[in-house]
Each structure stands twice: as C-alpha cells, then as structure tokens.
C-alpha cells in the first residue's frame with residue numbers, strides 16, 4: 453500500500469514536472485521567436501534560436517569568479533556610480549549565495565524568480581498574480597527576465613587561440629564584473645588603439661558590458677597595452693568593471709612580447725603622461741608602415757562571440773547609444789506586449805543613427821534629438837556620404853513621432869526594395885550570421901554579405917521607437933581617396949565572384965534580396 457502510495461505520489465510529481473516543462477516550452481516557443489539579432493554597425497545576421505530555447509536543463513550558470521573587482525578604489529560621486537556599487541554588491545551576493553546555479557526542472561519555477569541579477573530592472577513577479585493580457589489570445593504569465601531569456605553563461609577566462617591567419621588573445625584584459633547571460637546586453641565592437649578615446653563617452657551612456665577586439669600587430673601591440681592601462685588606471689572606474697579587451701594580430705605580425713593578463717591588470721599607468729593615443733601619427737603606426745589592411749570583420753566576430761550575454765549589440769565604437777538602452781530593451785523583451793515580438797521569423801532590433809555637429813553634445817533623449825534635427829544641429833547618419841546605406845524604413849515617421857515611455861517596436865522593416873543595400877545596426881544574438889572575415893574596412897561593403905544572409909533567412913528588422921545611436925560629434929563629409937577606391941573595387945569583385953556565389957549555396961536565394 454505504502455509503496456503504491458509513494459509510487460502514485462512520485463507519478464503525480466513527475467506529471468507536474470512534465471506540465472511545468474510544457475508550460476515553459478510553450479512560453480519559450482513564443483518568446484523564442486524574438487531570438488537572434490546582432491550588433492555591429494551595419495552588419496547583421498541571425499538565425500532564429502527558437503529551437504534552442506526548449507529544455508529547462510539548459511539553464512546552466514557558470515560563474516566567473518576570477519578577477520572579481522580589482523578596481524573601485526573609493527570613487528565617489530554621481531548617482532550613476534552609486535548604482536553601480538549596488539550592482540557590484542548584488543553580483544557578489546549572488547555569487548556567494550548561489551555557487552553553482554544548476555537548475556533542474558523541479559527547481560526552475562521557484563528558482564528563477566529569486567535570481568534577480570544586478571542589471572535587472574524588474575520587480576520580482578508572482579506568476580500566479582500577474583497575468584499579462586495575452587495579445588495572442590493565450591494568457592501567458594508575466595515573466596522574469598531570466599524566464600524570458602533562456603541562455604547559458606559563458607566563460608570569460610583568458611584564452612589564446614588561432615583564428616584563420618590570426619592569433620587571438622580572447623578575454624586578454626577581462627572586465628571585473630560577473631554578469632549572467634540574461635541580465636544585460638553587451639555592446640561589441642573593434643578598434644585600434646587610436647580609437648580608444650571613445651570608450652569613456654561610450655560607457656558613460658551605455659553603462660553595461662562592452663566587448664572590444666583590438667587589432668594590434670607588431671609594435672602597435674605595446675602601444676595598445678599602454679592605452680588599455682591608461683584607460684583602466686586614469687579613466688572612469690566603470691572601465692575596469694565593464695570593458696573586456698581582446699587582442700588580435702596576423703600570425704605574420706606577432707609582437708615581440710605578450711605580457712600576462714595578471715601583469716596588465718596589476719600594472720598602473722603614470723596618468724600625468726596623458727593618453728598614449730594623443731598625437732599619434734597614423735603614418736608611423738606599424739599597421740600603416742607595413743601596409744596592412746584593417747581586418748574589421750575578424751574583430752567584429754571576436755568581440756561578438758566573446759560577449760558574456762545572450763543579447764549583443766554589434767556597433768562601431770564611434771556610435772554612442774541613447775542612455776538606458778540596455779535596461780529599456782530588456783524590459784521590452786520581458787514584457788513582450790507587442791504582437792510582433794511573438795512572430796516566428798528571426799528578428800533583430802534596429803536603431804536609427806544620427807550625426808551631430810562638432811559643437812554639439814549628443815542628445816540625451818529622443819525629444820532633444822528631434823529639437824536638434826529641427827534646428828539642423830543633427831542629421832541622419834551618412835546623409836552626406838551614403839544615405840542609402842543607413843536610411844531606415846519609415847525614418848520620416850520615426851522623426852515625427854514624439855517620445856513615449858519605455859521602448860517599443862516602431863515598425864517592422866525588411867531589407868528589400870529601396871532598402872536592399874541597407875547596413876542596419878541592431879541588437880541581436882550570436883545566432884545571427886557572422887561577418888565575412890575576408891572583407892576589410894578599407895574595401896567597404898563589409899556588412900553587406902551579412903545583410904544578404906539576413907534577408908534570405910527572412911529576418912524581421914524591428915525598428916525601435918525611443919532609442920537611437922549618435923556618431924561622435926562632427927559631421928562627415930566626402931573625401932576622395934584613390935587608394936581606398938582601388939581597394940573598394942577589388943572588394944566588390946571578391947564579393948561578386950567568390951562570396952556571393954558561396955552565400956547562394958549556403959543560404960539559398962529569396963526574391964528581393966541582394967548583396
């Protein structure tokens with residue numbers, strides 16, 4: 453009798469586990485469609501991950517405990533900073549209290565609700581009380597961020613590896629903060645050390661993890677190390693907390709010495725010497741002297757693949773996002789209160805891009821941006837260079853729509869018709885197609901092949917309403933560059949003769965899609 457009773461109870465328990473899993477799968481399947489998207493400036497790709505969302509056993513948390521908080525030596529001041537302290541503390545607490553975070557299906561329902569991370573803005577929700585108004589007719593429970601973003605945490609241990617013709621020092625100088633894959637968004641980008649003056653203004657607005665791949669061949673390597681040390685020792689404490697530097701160089705241009713991660717983290721920089729990128733003559737850089745091309749897409753892919761979060765925002769380092777983008781974006785994902793977020797095609801979240809003149813500060817919100825557009829101190833990005841490359845569908849309507857609370861999908865666009873050569877910049881995931889590493893910055897069109905793949909895979913381009921990107925102040929004008937023109941025509945031939953035929957084999961074709 454007893455045995456039977458126990459068996460029954462076990463059976464009932466198992467059934468309830470199965471039911472829980474089903475509910476979870478259902479919810480994931482709906483959300484899952486909002487899967488993949490990506491980052492870099494105009495590149496994108498993605499593949500829907502809905503399938504991968506399934507099993508709750510996938511919730512695995514591996515914490516990176518390594519270099520936890522080497523910085524933060526008593527800086528005081530702004531409310532932003534004090535927020536960050538809280539953030540750090542809560543990361544630490546969650547590390548201490550929950551060492552392994554391996555959730556099995558029985559524990560998942562209760563555990564997910566407790567696991568609020570440092571970046572999460574939402575309140576803990578009681579599933580039974582808060583029911584969102586199922587736009588799709590089903591009543592889906594309001595979710596926590598962790599429920600909404602099924603993902604696995606990633607190791608951020610330093611690792612040296614080859615990648616095609618390049619050596620890569622992944623996570624060479626890692627950020628000190630640990631983050632869970634669901635709790636924030638990573639801005640991913642690439643640069644050489646002369647662009648590192650963008651890090652502080654960028655981080656000031658982004659305030660979430662940044663993953664940067666630095667191209668540092670030969671004697672550009674020691675200068676790059678000095679620049680990283682300068683930022684970490686003399687800049688905002690946010691830099692050592694939130695910025696991870698990866699380094700890469702061709703195997704034909706290996707530097708003379710590569711110090712250990714520990715040495716770089718513990719070294720200090722004499723701040724009165726000023727930043728090492730000031731007064732650098734580009735003509736004297738190793739890269740220029742050796743006539744190397746800038747392998748922009750190798751860097752983009754390294755930075756994106758190494759991001760610790762599920763959502764990645766691949767951008768160019770000179771593009772500064774509107775403040776609070778990451779938490780507003782995640783709140784939109786968590787709430788899923790727009791029908792378009794349930795659609796099953798793969799999707800990326802596109803930002804409109806603007807330039808402001810040299811004398812202006814980037815606007816802090818859309819209201820201010822609209823005023824600047826009216827006053828002529830801001831213009832759509834590359835209006836004077838290549839307006840077709842960055843023109844966003846419904847941009848006129850976007851500029852007329854007044855700012856609202858939070859973040860929403862303003863319009864769903866496709867990369868077809870007059871947008872067939874669009875190079876959108878978007879928030880996506882690492883399921884989106886990567887960038888072709890044979891293309892260089894000098895040869896241009898470096899995001900076009902990704903754009904083609906996205907188009908063939910039938911991606912939706914969800915244009916966000918209240919968020920935007922602003923190029924660092926100064927409006928670009930057209931300058932003739934015959935060296936670049938020569939490289940551009942070479943690149944175009946490479947794309948046409950070699951890459952495009954490959955893409956047609958690998959991704960197929962679709963009416964209206966072009967490179």
Ligand SMILES: *[C@@H]1O[C@H](CO)[C@@H](O)[C@H](O)[C@H]1NC(C)=O
Pocket residue numbers: 509512513514554
């Ligand atoms: C979670 O990840 C760790 C480290 O990668 C691994 O050892 C462990 O088996 C994983 N657990 C599950 C349930 O996948």
Ligand SMILES: *[C@@H]1O[C@H](CO)[C@@H](O)[C@H](O)[C@H]1NC(C)=O
Pocket residue numbers: 556557558559
């Ligand atoms: C799942 O978690 C529960 C509660 O945390 C535990 O009792 C059970 O042994 C775990 N099952 C497995 C298979 O790990």
Ligand SMILES: *[C@@H]1O[C@H](CO)[C@@H](O)[C@H](O)[C@H]1NC(C)=O
Pocket residue numbers: 585587
């Ligand atoms: C639920 O949605 C319907 C239609 O979308 C709307 O009319 C109604 O007001 C909503 N109810 C609540 C409680 O939000």
Ligand SMILES: *[C@@H]1O[C@H](CO)[C@@H](O)[C@H](O)[C@H]1NC(C)=O
Pocket residue numbers: 722723724725
């Ligand atoms: C830092 O650099 C300044 C200016 O070159 C120099 O005067 C000072 O002695 C240096 N400090 C240290 C500790 O090396």
Ligand SMILES: *[C@@H]1O[C@H](CO)[C@@H](O)[C@H](O)[C@H]1NC(C)=O
Pocket residue numbers: 726730731
């Ligand atoms: C940069 O070069 C200019 C002109 O040569 C000079 O006036 C300035 O002091 C230099 N700045 C630094 C930080 O070396």
Ligand SMILES: *[C@@H]1O[C@H](CO)[C@@H](O)[C@H](O)[C@H]1NC(C)=O
Pocket residue numbers: 816817818819820855
């Ligand atoms: C936008 O920023 C301006 C300037 O800081 C501020 O005065 C205004 O209240 C902000 N508007 C909104 C809607 O946040």
